Amino acid sequence: MPELPEVETIRRGLAKSLVGHKILAVKVLAPKLFIGNPQLIVGQEVLETSRRAKILIIKLSEYFLLTHLKMTGQLIFRPKHGELVIGGHPDKVYDSQLPHKHSHIVIEFDNGTLFFNDLRKFGWMKILTSLDELQGEVAHLGPEYTWPEFTIDYFQAELAKRRITIKQTLLDQTFIAGIGNIYADESLFSAKVNPRRKANDLTKAEVKKLFACIPKVFNLALQHGGTSSRDYRQADGSMGTYLQVANVYKREGLPCQVCGNPIERIKISGRSSHFCPNCQK
DNA sequence: CGGAGTGTTAGTCG
DNA sequence: CCGACTAACACTCC
Numbered sequence: 001m002p003e004l005p006e007v008e009t010i011r012r013g014l015a016k017s018l019v020g021h022k023i024l025a026v027k028v029l030a031p032k033l034f035i036g037n038p039q040l041i042v043g044q045e046v047l048e049t050s051r052r053a054k055i056l057i058i059k060l061s062e063y064f065l066l067t068h069l070k071m072t073g074q075l076i077f078r079p080k081h082g083e084l085v086i087g088g089h090p091d092k093v094y095d096s097q098l099p100h101k102h103s104h105i106v107i108e109f110d111n112g113t114l115f116f117n118d119l120r121k122f123g124w125m126k127i128l129t130s131l132d133e134l135q136g137e138v139a140h141l142g143p144e145y146t147w148p149e150f151t152i153d154y155f156q157a158e159l160a161k162r163r164i165t166i167k168q169t170l171l172d173q174t175f176i177a178g179i180g181n182i183y184a185d186e187s188l189f190s191a192k193v194n195p196r197r198k199a200n201d202l203t204k205a206e207v208k209k210l211f212a213c214i215p216k217v218f219n220l221a222l223q224h225g226g227t228s229s230r231d232y233r234q235a236d237g238s239m240g241t242y243l244q245v246a247n248v249y250k251r252e253g254l255p256c257q258v259c260g261n262p263i264e265r266i267k268i269s270g271r272s273s274h275f276c277p278n279c280q281k
Numbered sequence: 282c283g284g285a286g287t288g289t290t291a292g293t294c295g
Numbered sequence: 296c297c298g299a300c301t302a303a304c305a306c307t308c309c
Contacts, residue, residue, distance in 0.1 A: 002288070032303095054289080070289045072305085102305090120304045122289065164298070173290080181288055227288085269299075272286080286308080293301080 002069045003054060004145075004178030005221035009240060010075055011051050014114075017077050018046040018058070021109045030104035033118065036127030041065060046109075052138045053177035064128040066137065067116065073123030079112035141177045145215050150176065155211045159199045166202060166210075167195035167268045179214070182227055182242075182249045185274045187217045189247045194280040195273045196266075220245065248274035 002010070022045045026038035044060035051057060056075070058065040067075065078098060098115050099106055105116035105125055116125060128134050143150040155176075162169050169175060170184040179187070188195050190213035193206050202210070221227065226240035227249075243250060247257055251274060252265035261278040 006288085068289085070303095071287065072289095118304090119306065120287085122303060162297095168298090171289090270301095271288095284309095287306090289303105291302090294299090295297105 002073070002226070003180035003183050004051075005183070005218060005224075005242065006226035006240060007051055007054050007056055007069065007178075008222060009226045011049050011056055014056075014058075014075065014077060015049045017079060017112065018109065018114070019048060021046055021111045023060070023107060024110055025108040027106040027108075028104070029099075029106070030121060033104050033116070033121060033124050034126075035124060038127075040127055040129070052144070053141045053173055054180070055138065057134070062129070064134050066126045066128060066134075068123050068126075069118070070120070070122035070124075072120045073116065073118040076115045076117065077112055078115070081111070141173055142175045144177050145218055152208060152211050156204070156207050159202060159207055162199035164199060165195060165268055166193055166197050166199045167271070167273055169199040171271070176214070178218070181271055181273075182246070183214075183217055183221065185249050186221075186246060187213045189275060189280060190217055192280050194277075195268055195275050248276060250274070 023041050023043065026042060028034045028038050041060055041063055044062055047059045047061065049056065049058050054068060056067040056069075058067075067073070069075070076098060098113075100117070102117045102119050103115045104118055104121065107114040107116075116123070126137075128137060143154070158175050159166070159169065162175075166188065167184055170179045170187065171181070173179075185195065187210065191206065191210035193202065193210055221240075221242045224240055224242040224245065227242040227246070228240045248263050251263045253262050255261065256263055256276040256279060259276065259278045261276055263274055264277050265272055265274050267273065
């Protein structure tokens with residue numbers, strides 16, 4: 001579930017709570033989800049947080065703690081002092097009941113407790129002990145949309161190589177980092193490109209449009225704190241509101257905001273894909 | 282009740 | 296190398 005805007009929103013929220021604070025204890029309730037020896041990071045302080053694609057990176061005094069939330073992972077921080085602010089969306093499951101049956105890793109800091117919850121258990125936490133290891137971990141990922149190397153020339157050349165659909169291409173993390181199912185569909189709507197089109201069949205004008213739409217969609221989503229559907233909450237427990245401004249995602253059968261045509265939902269290589277058959281050619 | 286569907290991605294197989 | 300498919304898991308929806 002969490003794509004770039006959700007992970008980035010969580011990162012920003014957690015940075016405020018965690019930077020400068022020390023890990024007192026790590027409890028691993030589902031060993032499969034934690035890679036490395038949890039005792040290694042006890043006593044270390046959080047220096048800074050960053051993000052690469054959908055991976056959250058917490059830099060500690062000596063090591064790095066990485067988290068991937070995959071489909072249903074959550075990170076919830078419960079501060080020691082003061083009420084947990086739920087952002088106007090009270091939800092018992094994310095407050096008083098922690099840890100609950102889907103809390104698999106619990107990290108105690110000097111100022112509160114971080115819970116890693118994951119219903120489907122696809123996510124993970126991982127300790128890396130050097131910058132080299134970290135670079136190896138993210139080596140296969142394509143550029144972030146904010147990087148200078150993410151240029152129109154790169155974008156066009158990569159699309160030209162691919163005979164798969166444009167939808168599948170956008171989901172390929174080795175091509176561009178951070179796009180998932182929601183923002184693939186939303187970017188394609190913005191660019192008026194049908195998700196079934198082959199990547200290498202897009203016209204030059206369409207490629208240019210899509211290239212411009214990706215940052216636009218990501219930035220809008222970041223302003224809204226990401227998308228909340230089912231499990232996702234911001235780091236403070238509140239909901240992201242992007243879905244309120246989404247054009248196609250989860251809008252099957254509803255009128256297109258541009259032309260009024262019903263939004264369709266189809267399967268593209270196993271992933272649900274939402275689009276307006278009238279606007280997206 | 283049974284089966285399909287779910288925001289991800291690494292791995293396998295042809 | 297490329298592309299299609301599957302598994303990892305637990306729950307909701309129809």
